[in-house]
Structure formats: structure tokens, C-alpha cells
Amino acid sequence: MxxxxxxxxxxxxxxxxxxxxxxxxxxxxxxxxxxxxxxxxxxxxxxxxxxxxxxxxxxxxxxxxxxxxxxxxxxxxxxxxxxxxxxxxxxxxxxxxxxxxxxxxxxxxxxxxxxxxxxxxxxxxxxxxxxxxxxxxxxxxxxxxxxxxxxWLAYSSAYGGLVEVGGLRAGDHVVINAASSGVGVAAIQTAARIGAFPVAVTRTAAKRQRLLDLGAARVIVSDEEDVPKEVRRLTDGRGAELVFDAVGGPGLPELATAATTGGTVVTYGWLGGGTMRMPLNWPLTVHGYNNVEMTSTAEGRRRVNAFLASGVQDGSLRxxxxxxxxxxxxxxxxxxxxxxxxxxxxxxxxxxxxxx
Structure with a gap:
């Protein structure tokens, strides 16, 4: 500590x-x-x-x-x-x-x-x-x-970004950067709950075992490993169906190459600062996610709250x-x-x- x-x-x-x-x-x-x-x-x-x-x-x-x-x-x-x-x-x-x-x-x-x-x-x-x-x-x-x-905020963001916007399904691989953050941990558990494979990205090896204990299927240490290359190795060359990005900024185009052809990138944060330059010929769908859009309606809140309450009750969301x-x-x-x-x-x- x-x-x-x-x-x-x-x-x-x-x-x-x-x-x-x-x-x-x-x-x-x-x-x-x-x-x-x-x-x-x-x-x-x-x-x-x-x-x-x-x-x-x-x-x-x-x-x-x-x-x-x-x-x-x-x-x-x-x-x-x-x-x-x-x-x-x-x-x-x-x-x-x-x-x-x-x-x-x-x-x-x-x-x-x-x-x-x-x-x-x-x-x-x-x-x-x-x-x-x-x-x-x-x-x-x-x-x-x-x-x-x-x-509430971490898990509603994870549910809204992964499921409602990202369309994550059972069997999909999802790359989660800033994985040790509140939203990152929530995304790991949310992905695991619906039967997807959460691939957690963290900067240092010190957090590897903790993220595995929290439900990550794999952990990639970005200071030591090439994230897109490692994701493709883990997915037999396909890439991940979804990239859930907390950083944005100039590093997003490289991270997005971890996605499969026709995959999806959902970026919900801007910790990286700076300008993102998106290639015009990307075979990807890129969404910006704002949790306000998900939770500003009674119907959106109803779905979020039902997912969170049931996950807490069955112990899959901790x-x-x-x-x-x-x-x-x-x-x-x-x-x-x-x-x-x-x-x-x-x-x-x-x-x-x-x-x-």
C-alpha cells in the first residue's frame, strides 16, 4: 500500500x-x-x-x-x-x-x-x-x-459501453485497457458474466495476478508486450471482436489494430489527451461512449439497474x-x-x- x-x-x-x-x-x-x-x-x-x-x-x-x-x-x-x-x-x-x-x-x-x-x-x-x-x-x-x-458509475459504464453500444456477446474477446481502474474492473466482470473473454491491459506486471483473480481471461502488460500482436496471438490471428478504450488520444489507432476485421472500438475516456487520427479505410466501427446517453432515460436506467442488481445478487458483479x-x-x-x-x-x- x-x-x-x-x-x-x-x-x-x-x-x-x-x-x-x-x-x-x-x-x-x-x-x-x-x-x-x-x-x-x-x-x-x-x-x-x-x-x-x-x-x-x-x-x-x-x-x-x-x-x-x-x-x-x-x-x-x-x-x-x-x-x-x-x-x-x-x-x-x-x-x-x-x-x-x-x-x-x-x-x-x-x-x-x-x-x-x-x-x-x-x-x-x-x-x-x-x-x-x-x-x-x-x-x-x-x-x-x-x-x-x-x-453504479463504473458498472453502468461497463454495461452500457460493452453490451448496449459495443454489442458484446458470449464467446467474443474484448480488450480492456486501464484494466485496474474502477471501470476496467467492472468491464472484466461484466464481460465474464455474459460469457465473453476479457483481455485486460495494464502497464506493469505488478497488477497481473490481481487482474487474473478478478476474472480476466488473459493479462497483457503493455510496458513489456506489444498489445495488438499479443491479442492476435491469443485469438489465433483473428483479433478481438471489441476494444473497450479508456485512453483515446494518439495511441488509439495502434490499439485499434488489436480488433478483428469488422470489429468494434468503444472509447469512453480521454486519458491520453491530444488528437486521434483515424485512418479513413479502417474496417472497423468506432463509437464514442457517454454514460449520460445510456442513463438519461427511464428505459436506459431500468436496463442498467436490472443488470447491476441481478449481478450483485448472484455474485458475478463484485x-x-x-x-x-x-x-x-x-x-x-x-x-x-x-x-x-x-x-x-x-x-x-x-x-x-x-x-x-
Whole structure:
């Protein structure tokens, strides 16, 4: 386990300020400028009661995603509204109260957040959040708060990208790069669940055995092996039916040569930066995947949630938590860990409530 220097987020001094009841206030993570983890701060804000169609959730844990680090650093596909942007898509907690017209949830229900959140205004790095009911879903019963915070975004992205867009089928080979990330692990398990062969790509050999233990059929170490050449060796020269790409950028054309003629490339991330130059004569289908498109409709959410709930119940989908940090004060440390790529699975931060 890596050793990390603690950098506590700044907190407003409320020692002498009048306080309203704890249930209507929440420490919340904000940032006022683009930058590294050091720009993250904690502030206490007042919460309104949920209005019609809204739910108030006591957050017990937040799951970090690479998207949030990109958002904080100004590299995400939509910009933060500054100053005073919030942050975070994914939280696990308990319903505290519901607004008029909400019948799907009641106080005390364990829930997750994720669909349809706009981070600047609705980011869930907080003690409590008020969200539209469509941005909240039941937490599958076998999962506790910490494990629940590692489920929704990673596994919905894997299901949507692999199955709904990529058309992955039993017997197919799928190449998964950034395989030790939250989405990468989810993609390995999702592919295995439907009977496909997940070929995990990781940069160093240190993560090979862990990825095999998590369900990868093969692991290719990109710092030591030629990925397209190795994929073709594993598939008797055919190539993979699907490439599931988290990196994009200038390296995508070479990675895509691991696909079979007539195969599919689904790219869902842009960690590589830069411009992708696509050959005009590629015998491939290339899709850009945005999880919002999959989860913005009631029908899309229904299919995603059914797949996730059934997979958790039968044990084939097992959210992996790489490291847990305790307290929102550790959010800067959590972002540093996320960007170090030293972990396998999800980085989770627990939220500690003084009111028990």
C-alpha cells in the first residue's frame, strides 16, 4: 500500500457562528479555481428541504471517478462553473426525507446516486445532498455503504459501453485497457458474466495476478508486450471482436489494430489527451461512449439497474474497493491517490457524521 502525505482540505471557521439543526446543514466540497487536489475546500452550507420530486440523502461514502479529477483540472468534456463548483457523481447513503410526489423512496432507505447529476450544482462530495429522484436508485441489499459507492458509475459504464453500444456477446474477446481502474474492473466482470473473454491491459506486471483473480481471461502488460500482436496471438490471428478504450488520444489507432476485421472500438475516456487520427479505410466501427446517453432515460436506467442488481445478487458483479480514506477532510489525499494509479479498483472516502 502506498504511503501518502496528508493534506487536509480547508474548512470555514464556524466556531462562533449560529448553527441551525445539523440535519439541515452539510459540509460540502467545493473548488473556486481549476487546479490540482489542493484547490479542494470544505464549506458548511444550508440545505433546503426536498421539493416536489426531490430526495434528501445522508451521504455515508463517496466513490471517486477519474471524471472528477478531470473536471477539477479543467480537462472534462464540460467545464466547471467557477467560483464555487461542487464535485462528485457517486455517493452511497440513506434517505433522510422526500419531497411531494416521491413514492419510490422513504426515509431510511439505503440508496446510491449517479444518474443525471451536473457536478457544478449537484456534486455529491458532501455530508448531505438534495437531488432529483431520478438521480437516486436503491442500493442492492448485499452491499454496505462503502462497497455501494464503488458500484453504479463504473458498472453502468461497463454495461452500457460493452453490451448496449459495443454489442458484446458470449464467446467474443474484448480488450480492456486501464484494466485496474474502477471501470476496467467492472468491464472484466461484466464481460465474464455474459460469457465473453476479457483481455485486460495494464502497464506493469505488478497488477497481473490481481487482474487474473478478478476474472480476466488473459493479462497483457503493455510496458513489456506489444498489445495488438499479443491479442492476435491469443485469438489465433483473428483479433478481438471489441476494444473497450479508456485512453483515446494518439495511441488509439495502434490499439485499434488489436480488433478483428469488422470489429468494434468503444472509447469512453480521454486519458491520453491530444488528437486521434483515424485512418479513413479502417474496417472497423468506432463509437464514442457517454454514460449520460445510456442513463438519461427511464428505459436506459431500468436496463442498467436490472443488470447491476441481478449481478450483485448472484455474485458475478463484485465491486472492488482499492483503498478507503476516512473523512471528507481526506478528499485531497483521495484525489492524489486516484491520480497515482497505484490502486486496483475504486478509491472511496467515508463521511463521518457527528450526529451518529
Amino acid at each position: 502506498a504511503t501518502h502525505t496528508t493534506h487536509r482540505a480547508h474548512t470555514t471557521d464556524t466556531t462562533h457562528a449560529p448553527r441551525t439543526p445539523r440535519a439541515t446543514r452539510a459540509r460540502t466540497v467545493f473548488f473556486d479555481e481549476i487546479g490540482g487536489p489542493e484547490v479542494l475546500t470544505l464549506r458548511e452550507v444550508a440545505l433546503d428541504e426536498p421539493g416536489p420530486g426531490e430526495v434528501r440523502v445522508r451521504v455515508d461514502a463517496v466513490g471517486l471517478n477519474r471524471a472528477e479529477a478531470l473536471f477539477r483540472s479543467g480537462d472534462y468534456y464540460y467545464p466547471a462553473t467557477l467560483p464555487g463548483s461542487r464535485l462528485g457523481y457517486e455517493a452511497s447513503g440513506v434517505v433522510e426525507s422526500v419531497g411531494a410526489g416521491v413514492t419510490a423512496f422513504a426515509p431510511g432507505d439505503p440508496v446510491l446516486t449517479g444518474p443525471g447529476i451536473e457536478m457544478s450544482a449537484q456534486g455529491v462530495y458532501a455530508e448531505r445532498v438534495v437531488l432529483p429522484v431520478d438521480s437516486v436508485l436503491p442500493r442492492p441489499a448485499p452491499l454496505d455503504a462503502v462497497t455501494g459507492a464503488a458500484l 465491486p472492488v474497493v482499492g483503498e478507503v480514506l476516512h473523512g471528507l477532510e481526506r478528499i485531497g489525499d483521495a484525489h492524489r491517490l486516484l491520480e497515482s494509479n497505484a490502486h486496483v479498483g475504486k478509491v472511496v472516502v467515508t463521511v463521518e457524521h457527528g450526529d451518529g
